[in-house]
Amino acid sequence: METFEILAFEYQDLYGGLITDSNNVLEEFVEFYKRYFINYELPRESISFISSLMFISYTDKSGGDKPLMLMLIGKLNKTLIEKIKLEIEKLYN
16 A cells, blocks of 8 residues: 655645545545645636646645645556546536
């Protein structure tokens, strides 16, 4: 079973984190996204997405005084990346 780390940064300071496994990573990451991007009411247009097979990053590019960044670190695959992107898109519908 793979292990993943979810990290939330505010203004380059670590603000929260969680270590989770492959059974819970999708749900846990979406919950962090809700907490830091949806609850702060950041518009989808001001959030950039970057991914590789080792990390996913959603970053606030709105220019606010406390920019946010949410990262998922671990050995990812294309299927998991696509599932995460799909679940994040559902939050805006």
